[in-house]
Amino acid sequence: MATAVLLTMALIPAVLSTGAAADPPAAPGVTVGTQAVKAQDVRDYWTPARVARALANEKSDDDAFARKAGAAVSAAKASGTTGATLGLRAERGQVLAADRRQERAAAPAAFDVPEMPVAQKVPFPQNAPAIVVGKILFTEPDGSDHGCSGASIAADGGNTVWTAGHCVHPGDGTGAESFWKDITFIPGFKENAGSPDGYDAPWGKWTASTIVAPEEWTQDGDPEDADMAAFNVTVPAGYTSLSDSVGALGYKFGYGSDWSDVIDSGFPGDGYHRTDMDGYTQFYCTGNAEDAADFNPLDNRLKVDCDMGHGASGGPIATTDAQIVGANSHIETEDDGTRKNDDLFSSDHADNAVAVINRINELN
Numbered sequence: 001m002a003t004a005v006l007l008t009m010a011l012i013p014a015v016l017s018t019g020a021a022a023d024p025p026a027a028p029g030v031t032v033g034t035q036a037v038k039a040q041d042v043r044d045y046w047t048p049a050r051v052a053r054a055l056a057n058e059k060s061d062d063d064a065f066a067r068k069a070g071a072a073v074s075a076a077k078a079s080g081t082t083g084a085t086l087g088l089r090a091e092r093g094q095v096l097a098a099d100r101r102q103e104r105a106a107a108p109a110a111f112d113v114p115e116m117p118v119a120q121k122v123p124f125p126q127n128a129p130a131i132v133v134g135k136i137l138f139t140e141p142d143g144s145d146h147g148c149s150g151a152s153i154a155a156d157g158g159n160t161v162w163t164a165g166h167c168v169h170p171g172d173g174t175g176a177e178s179f180w181k182d183i184t185f186i187p188g189f190k191e192n193a194g195s196p197d198g199y200d201a202p203w204g205k206w207t208a209s210t211i212v213a214p215e216e217w218t219q220d221g222d223p224e225d226a227d228m229a230a231f232n233v234t235v236p237a238g239y240t241s242l243s244d245s246v247g248a249l250g251y252k253f254g255y256g257s258d259w260s261d262v263i264d265s266g267f268p269g270d271g272y273h274r275t276d277m278d279g280y281t282q283f284y285c286t287g288n289a290e291d292a293a294d295f296n297p298l299d300n301r302l303k304v305d306c307d308m309g310h311g312a313s314g315g316p317i318a319t320t321d322a323q324i325v326g327a328n329s330h331i332e333t334e335d336d337g338t339r340k341n342d343d344l345f346s347s348d349h350a351d352n353a354v355a356v357i358n359r360i361n362e363l364n
Contacts, residue, residue, distance in 0.1 A: 027088065027354070027358075028214055028215065028351050028352050028355045029215035029355070030213065030352075030359045031175060031176050031212070031213050031218040031219075032176060032210065032211070033169075033176040033178075033212075034209065034210055034211070035179070035182075035183055035210075037207075039207040039234040042182050042183075042184055042205075042207040043184065043205045043236075045182050046137055046197070047197070048197060048199070050137075050145045051197075051199055052198070053145045054138075054145035055147050055269055055278070055311065056269075057144055057145060057146045058146060058269045058279060059269055059270060059309075087254070087351075088253075088350065089255060089354065090254060090353070090354040090357055090358065091250070091251065091252045091253070091323070092154045092155075092250045092251055092323075093154065093250040093322075093323070094248065094249055094323070095154045095243045095247060095248040095250070096247050113261045113262075113263065113286040113287070113320060114286060114287075115286070116285055116287060117305035117307060117342050119268070119271060119274075119277075119283040119285045119306060119308045120284060120285075121281055121282070122284055125188065125189075125190055125281070126188040126200065126203075128246065128247055131188045132151055132152050132187070132246055133187070133265045133266070133315060134149070134150060134152070134161075134185050134186050134187040134189055134203075134206075134246075135147060135149060135185070135186045135267050135280075136150045136163055136167055136186075138168070138180035138183045139181045139182040141178070146180075147267070147311055148163055148166075148313045149163070149266035149313060149314045150162060150315070150316075150327075151163075151248075151318075151324065152187070152242050152249065153230065153249055154248040154249065155248075155357065155360055156364040157241070157364030158243035158244060159232050159234075159241050160230055160232055160242070160360055161208075161230065161231055161232075161233060161242070162229075162230050162314075162327060163228075163230070163231070163313075163314030163327060164227050164228060164229065164314035164327050164328065164329050164347075165213045165214065165217035165228050165229045166217075166221075166329075167180075167229065167313055168180055168183060168208075169211075169213050169229065170221075171220070171221030171227075173219050183208035183211070184206065184207050184208070185206040185208070185231075185233055185242075186201045186205055187202075187206075187245075187246045188201065188203045189201065189282075190280055190282075191278070203245055203246050204236040204239055206234065206236065206242055208231040208232070208234075209232045209233060210231060210232045210363050211230075211231040211232075212229060212231070212356050212360045213226075213229035213230075213356065214226040214229075214352035214356060216352055217229070217352075222347075223301075224301055224348065225300075225347055225350070225351075225352055226347055226352045227330070227346075227347040228327050228329075228347055228352060228356060229356065230356050230360045231360075232363065249316055249318050249323065250321070250322055251325075252323040253325075253349045253353040253354045253357065254351065257290065257291040257292070257301065258288075258289065258291055259288065259289040259319060260288050261286070261287075261288065261320050262286070262287065262288065262289045262304065262317050262318060262319055262320075262325065263284055263285075263286050263318050263319075263320070264284060264285045264304050264306050264308070264315065264316070264317045264318075264344065265282060265283070265315050265316055265318075266282070266283065266308055266311065266314070266315025266328055267279055267280070267281065267283070267311050267312060268283055268308040268310065268311045269309065269310045269311035270309040270310050271307045271308050272307035272309060272331075272339050272342045273307065274307060277308070277309065277311075279311045283308055283312070285304065285306035285307070285308065285344075287304060287305055287306070288304075289303065289317055289325065289326060289346075290302070291303070292343075292345055301348055302325070302326040302345065302346040302348070303346075304326075304344045304345075305343065305344075308328070308344060309331065312344070313329065313330075314327055317346055324349070325349055326346030326347070326349050327346055328344055330345050331344060331345065332345075
């Protein structure tokens with residue numbers, strides 16, 4: 001059943017429609033950055049040793065972020081100062097890889113999925129539809145290497161990746177100059193000791209060019225409403241576009257935090273009571289996403305029961321219509337960094353998500 005759930009994502013017809021947005025008094029601001037390094041230099045940077053260090057560093061990255069996120073959300077609840085929604089909405093359907101669209105055209109648009117909080121390995125990680133999700137690698141200003149997850153998303157130009165804000169920027173108020181460096185998206189990523197790189201990149205290495213994140217993330221590091229980002233990628237030789245090569249998930253932003261039957265994917269380096277996750281392997285959970293705090297109308301984070309851990313950050317939470325409704329952001333930890341439970345949280349994908357996708361479309 002679990003394998004069928006994942007594979008059925010490939011059988012969703014391509015329907016492209018952009019929903020009309022409301023007329024708000026003002027849209028949230030975004031921060032735009034660029035990665036000016038030559039794409040080939042970035043691809044060459046990621047040697048086996050650097051990739052191994054990046055995956056090892058994921059654990060400490062997310063431990064620190066989880067504590068920061070928990071403190072920020074607790075403080076916001078106590079003060080009642082969480083951001084109010086403007087009611088923006090945006091919607092767009094999935095894009096299928098061009099050579100596979102016709103054979104899937106008669107497939108059903110949605111289906112029920114089982115509750116599966118114990119993540120399973122993706123059975124065919126280097127084939128569609130799994131390759132819509134990929135590994136993200138990046139370098140911080142101190143030269144340390146790190147990793148996250150992300151997904152190809154339907155956007156103008158067909159070359160955009162959706163991820164978490166903390167996978168592209170520290171969220172410390174330093175602005176456009178502080179986006180991470182050497183950002184690379186690798187679909188079909190998998191460890192392979194026999195490869196010259198030490199890993200497989202059968203669908204190419206797609207390096208970031210333009211990056212967009214909410215100001216509420218880049219200025220304030222807000223994990224409740226703003227831990228999300230998008231970046232455009234440079235097309236490697238031999239490819240036409242990211243969406244033509246691996247497909248792209250659609251999105252449905254601004255439609256609330258409760259979703260039945262979602263699929264949560266990523267490349268975790270560890271998990272809740274798990275010892276079989278290494279950061280090189282794509283896993284997924286299925287079940288429902290729900291409002292993380294029904295009792296608090298100002299906290300609209302999404303919560304999914306899923307035991308994926310560090311390194312899954314930025315991985316998509318998507319409906320069975322293949323539309324992104326969230327991105328893995330943080331977990332709950334004790335003061336010593338020990339994970340409390342299998343809850344996995346996403347920022348509310350509402351106004352800020354709409355602002356990011358609209359801006360990335362404008363830049364294409």
